Amino acid sequence: MQNNEIAALINRVAIGDRKAFAALYNATSPKLFSICLRILKDRADAEEALQEIYVRVWQRSRTFAVDTGSPLAWLAAIARNHAIDILRARKPVAEDLDDAYDLADDGILNPEQQVAMADEGRRIDNCMQELDSVHAGAVRRAYVEGLSYLELAEELKVPLNTVRTWLRRSLLKLRECMQR
Amino acid sequence: MTSGEQSQGRRPQDEILAGEYVLGVLSLEARHAVEQRMASDRAFARIVERWQADLASLNDEYEDVAPRPVVFSRIETRLFGPTRAVAPSSGLWNSAQFWRWLSLGTSAVAVAAIVYASGAGPKPQRSAPLVAELSSTNSQISLLASYDAGNGRLRIVPVAAGGREEKSLELWLVPGSGNPRSLGVFQPDRAGELVIPADLRGNIAEGATLAVSLEPFGGSPTGVATGPVVASGVARRP
Numbered sequence: 001m002q003n004n005e006i007a008a009l010i011n012r013v014a015i016g017d018r019k020a021f022a023a024l025y026n027a028t029s030p031k032l033f034s035i036c037l038r039i040l041k042d043r044a045d046a047e048e049a050l051q052e053i054y055v056r057v058w059q060r061s062r063t064f065a066v067d068t069g070s071p072l073a074w075l076a077a078i079a080r081n082h083a084i085d086i087l088r089a090r091k092p093v094a095e096d097l098d099d100a101y102d103l104a105d106d107g108i109l110n111p112e113q114q115v116a117m118a119d120e121g122r123r124i125d126n127c128m129q130e131l132d133s134v135h136a137g138a139v140r141r142a143y144v145e146g147l148s149y150l151e152l153a154e155e156l157k158v159p160l161n162t163v164r165t166w167l168r169r170s171l172l173k174l175r176e177c178m179q180r
Numbered sequence: 181m182t183s184g185e186q187s188q189g190r191r192p193q194d195e196i197l198a199g200e201y202v203l204g205v206l207s208l209e210a211r212h213a214v215e216q217r218m219a220s221d222r223a224f225a226r227i228v229e230r231w232q233a234d235l236a237s238l239n240d241e242y243e244d245v246a247p248r249p250v251v252f253s254r255i256e257t258r259l260f261g262p263t264r265a266v267a268p269s270s271g272l273w274n275s276a277q278f279w280r281w282l283s284l285g286t287s288a289v290a291v292a293a294i295v296y297a298s299g300a301g302p303k304p305q306r307s308a309p310l311v312a313e314l315s316s317t318n319s320q321i322s323l324l325a326s327y328d329a330g331n332g333r334l335r336i337v338p339v340a341a342g343g344r345e346e347k348s349l350e351l352w353l354v355p356g357s358g359n360p361r362s363l364g365v366f367q368p369d370r371a372g373e374l375v376i377p378a379d380l381r382g383n384i385a386e387g388a389t390l391a392v393s394l395e396p397f398g399g400s401p402t403g404v405a406t407g408p409v410v411a412s413g414v415a416r417r418p
Contacts, residue, residue, distance in 0.1 A: 015412060018260070025252055030244035037245055039204075047251050054255045069229065073236035080204065081211075088208035124234050139203065144241045146204040171199035172192060178234055 001027045006071040007064075014061040025054060028072070032079040039083040039146040049086055053079045084146040093148040127177035135166045139174075142167065194227055202231040325351070325390055327415065332381050334363065335373045350399050353380060354389040354412070363390075365399035388415045 006027060012020035032053055036046035056078055064074055128136045138156060141147055149167070153160040200206050201214040218225040327334040334351075351374065352360040361383075364374035376384060391412035393405040 016414065018256075022252070025255070029252070030246045031239070031242060033247040033251075034242040034245040035239075038242055047247060050247055050251055051255050051258060054252075055258055058259055069233040070236065073233055073239070076236065076239045076242075077202075077232050084204040085208060085211065088206075088211065093207045124237050140238060140241070142203045142205050143235060143238045148207070149205050152205070167200070167203065167205065168196050171196050171203075174234070175195050175199070 003070050003072065006075075010057075010061050010064045010071055010074075013058060014064065021054075021058060024057070028075055029054070031072070032075060035076060035079040036083050038144060039080065039087055045086065046083075049079075049083050053082050056082065080146065087146050088148070093150050124174065124178065127174050130177055131170050131173060132166075135170045138163060138166055139170050194224055198224065198227040199231050201228060202235055325413070325415075327376070327384055329381070329384070332376045332378065333373055334376050334384070348395050348397050348399050349392050350395045350405065352391045352393065352405060353383055354391050355383065359404060360391065362400065362403065365395070384415065386415055386417055389413070390415060 006024065009020045009024040009027070013024060029050065033046060033050050036049045036053070037043065040046050040049060057075065060078070064071065128139065131139070134156075138152055141155070142152055147155065149160055149164050152167075153163045156163060197214065201211060206214065214228070218228055325334060348365045350365050351363040353363050354360045361380060363376055363380065366374065389412060391405075393400070395405070
């Protein structure tokens with residue numbers, strides 16, 4: 001289904017259209033369910049999460065604005081956020097609140113400034129390729145599986161602070177690359 | 181570098197924090213702190229939204245997996261109660277014409293129907309008026325409509341009206357099929373009462389959809405809505 005069709009369905013859901021809600025569910029639930037499964041790694045938990053996610057989609061559909069981005073990205077964010085919240089609640093991670101971000105200011109544009117170049121902006125994929133491949137892999141796994149810094153450190157067998165520095169530097173490099 | 185709240189130097193830290201939030205590496209407490217800040221700091225919320233959009237192509241890694249069919253019926257039960265499956269409605273929302281003119285409105289006018297819960301049971305008393313609250317998320321205008329089937333009077337009470345000079349509001353009945361029918365014109369700044377044409381009275385019942393559009397003074401010159409739909413709602417027995 002095209003993005004604009006999904007956006008139209010969300011707008012119909014916003015005024016209480018249950019048929020549109022069913023159509024939206026049919027079109028998008030396989031993707032959102034996949035997100036839940038990948039992050040929660042348990043089918044029953046994923047089904048439970050999916051229910052809550054679509055309840056939120058129904059409730060928040062009024063806040064969806066076409067100009068804030070693709071409707072699928074909006075839906076995926078709701079799904080990822082909920083699945084990650086469940087994961088973190090299930091398995092809390094200790095966090096030292098903050099150790100200084102000793103990273104230089106690379107002259108990051110604010111979002112408004114960047115809007116003008118959004119169309120010709122590079123896709124994140126190109127920018128990921130500019131990262132060290134190990135770092136890019138860490139970014140990807142963190143996102144796709146919802147891993148915490150600690151889990152990433154264990155998986156990658158490096159100290160926690162190292163993986164944190166990798167990700168933070170990668171984020172700044174990605175931002176710099178995206179607006180180049 | 182300090183972590184000065186409002187200083188110029190906070191931008192890289194904000195970029196990182198927002199990116200970490202979207203990646204998902206933060207603790208639950210830190211995630212909640214980010215969400216609270218998004219609610220109060222629009223500039224920061226924009227940074228988070230930008231990461232969300234930028235990283236969205238990583239969603240391609242999630243390959244479709246269909247959930248069991250029972251999941252959707254559970255969702256419907258949670259949202260709409262245990263009574264029935266997908267709306268067997270006569271297609272109130274299927275009027276292509278309605279959607280065409282709805283889309284004329286700005287996207288900011290996400291229309292919401294806040295409906296009064298029924299306390300009257302399955303067989304509502306005939307004397308109880310129908311009430312619909314018509315509202316929109318931009319909250320410039322919110323209206324309460326109540327309809328007395330006994331005398332065909334539909335009362336409109338603006339709950340909050342913005343400054344809309346030289347404009348009229350026009351109330352429409354949105355049928356299951358065919359064009360929306362005008363029920364009359366009223367001014368945004370005061371309560372009004374419309375007498376519904378007798379041939380339309382039968383159509384105003386529970387579940388009927390009412391919508392309000394912003395029109396030139398005196399109402400739509402063409403007989404179909406020309407301005408944005410500022411509110412719509414479904415009538416329910418209060």
